[in-house]
Amino acid sequence: MSQLAFHGGKPIRTRAFVEWPQFDENELKNLERVIRSRTWFAGMRGSDPGTRTAVFEEKFATYHDAQHGIACANGSAAIEIALRAAGIGAGDEVIVPALTFIATLSAVLQVNAIPVLVDTVYNTQCIDPEGIEKVITDRTKAIIPVHYGGHVCDMDRIVDLARKHNLVIIEDAAHAHGAVYKGRKVGALGDMATFSFQESKTMTSGEGGMITTNTSDLAERCIQYRSCGRHEGESWYIHHVLPLNYRLAEVLSAILLAQLERLDDQLKTKQASAGYLAEKFDTIEGINPVPGDGQTDVNGYYWYLLQYNPSEFAGISRDRFVEALNAEGIPSHIGYPWPLSRNPMFESIQEGARGCPYTCPYYEGKVDIRKKNFPVAERICQETVVIPHQVLLSPKSDLDYIIAAIKKIQAQARTLL
Numbered sequence: 345m346s347q348l349a350f351h352g353g354k355p356i357r358t359r360a361f362v363e364w365p366q367f368d369e370n371e372l373k374n375l376e377r378v379i380r381s382r383t384w385f386a387g388m389r390g391s392d393p394g395t396r397t398a399v400f401e402e403k404f405a406t407y408h409d410a411q412h413g414i415a416c417a418n419g420s421a422a423i424e425i426a427l428r429a430a431g432i433g434a435g436d437e438v439i440v441p442a443l444t445f446i447a448t449l450s451a452v453l454q455v456n457a458i459p460v461l462v463d464t465v466y467n468t469q470c471i472d473p474e475g476i477e478k479v480i481t482d483r484t485k486a487i488i489p490v491h492y493g494g495h496v497c498d499m500d501r502i503v504d505l506a507r508k509h510n511l512v513i514i515e516d517a518a519h520a521h522g523a524v525y526k527g528r529k530v531g532a533l534g535d536m537a538t539f540s541f542q543e544s545k546t547m548t549s550g551e552g553g554m555i556t557t558n559t560s561d562l563a564e565r566c567i568q569y570r571s572c573g574r575h576e577g578e579s580w581y582i583h584h585v586l587p588l589n590y591r592l593a594e595v596l597s598a599i600l601l602a603q604l605e606r607l608d609d610q611l612k613t614k615q616a617s618a619g620y621l622a623e624k625f626d627t628i629e630g631i632n633p634v635p636g637d638g639q640t641d642v643n644g645y646y647w648y649l650l651q652y653n654p655s656e657f658a659g660i661s662r663d664r665f666v667e668a669l670n671a672e673g674i675p676s677h678i679g680y681p682w683p684l685s686r687n688p689m690f691e692s693i694q695e696g697a698r699g700c701p702y703t704c705p706y707y708e709g710k711v712d713i714r715k716k717n718f719p720v721a722e723r724i725c726q727e728t729v730v731i732p733h734q735v736l737l738s739p740k741s742d743l744d745y746i747i748a749a750i751k752k753i754q755a756q757a758r759t760l761l
């Protein structure tokens with residue numbers, strides 16, 4: 345066997361995997377149409393009749409089994425808009441997973457509410473419903489479950505808890521475009537769902553976001569927060585709610601319309617690739633796909649998640665393993681480095697001059713985000729290896745390189761100590 349690429353040997357894989365983002369004539373044709381139309385802006389409410397954005401919203405929402413879609417600037421704005429639409433604000437608590445991208449939490453702070461972190465389930469990496477139940481107080485107003493990596497959270501239990509305690513559910517589906525839970529797509533499993541179209545996501549326009557919902561009132565409030573607090577049929581200069589501008593430009597909707605057409609086939613390819621890889625991983629000790637809980641019919645596979653056990657790799661750390669895997673030409677990374685609670689921002693926020701929102705007079709709870717321990721999320725952050733979604737779009741013969749690279753590293757793991 346040749347020397348590890350990490351030590352200067354020839355990588356197992358020398359050609360690139362599938363390139364990302366993908367585009368073809370459809371993106372170009374749609375873009376040209378918008379550019380020639382000289383309507384580059386989606387109207388005073390952000391998706392006025394006849395705009396590409398209005399068409400995209402309708403198609404995206406329908407695809408996700410939801411009645412309304414509200415396009416916006418990015419996935420972070422989508423969560424903030426959803427929280428504002430639900431009336432969440434100062435003094436309220438919102439439950440979020442300890443393991444997610446910062447936007448899930450920072451959107452809560454944006455509306456002056458308090459994020460309450462909850463640990464995750466090892467085999468799904470999604471928020472733990474038992475943990476949710478333990479932190480519900482009379483201040484809790486919402487839960488933001490994140491469909492982690494593309495696996496859908498345990499929504500039946502989360503919906504039960506939300507009903508019992510009268511909580512709003514905002515699914516953060518930034519990782520889970522097109523994912524299916526017990527026969528239903530993400531998007532209207534709770535009250536609202538949010539999506540991101542940032543470039544790493546499974547459909548993209550570089551930046552962009554969407555909120556979906558089945559509730560007309562919430563949809564109307566989302567539109568108002570998305571576009572300057574305006575009402576339909578009124579002047580541009582009459583504002584009914586906090587006048588934010590989080591609109592999506594027409595050129596981005598033009599790209600997204602083409603991206604959406606590809607999503608279903610891509611999801612099928614990714615399910616098949618994941619199934620193929622799972623069988624191959626059976627032949628290697630010490631590295632396994634995150635198994636899930638059997639409730640997700642179609643995984644969005646933003647990240648193909650692996651659990652790495654160093655003891656089967658001569659004790660080399662996960663980080664060293666990922667370096668060696670990349671050197672062999674296999675795109676991979678470690679995902680989020682730690683639970684959100686460990687971010688330095690929590691020191692300064694609590695020590696800020698005025699301390700809002702934590703010391704806001706409306707908030708009567710006690711906040712100690714940094715002191716909380718999230719053992720499952722910590723473990724996941726130590727053990728996870730992420731293969732990005734576009735790799736799963738490769739032909740099966742290409743996927744074999746992943747397995748070959750891991751076997752090569754395993755056989756020579758001692759040299760990496």
Ligand SMILES: Cc1ncc(COP(=O)(O)O)c(C=O)c1O
Pocket residue numbers: 418419420421444445447448490516518519539540541542551552553
């Ligand atoms: C789970 C999650 N939520 C929200 C976001 C925010 O999306 P955006 O980058 O479009 O603001 C992201 C982006 O990576 C994400 O991963």
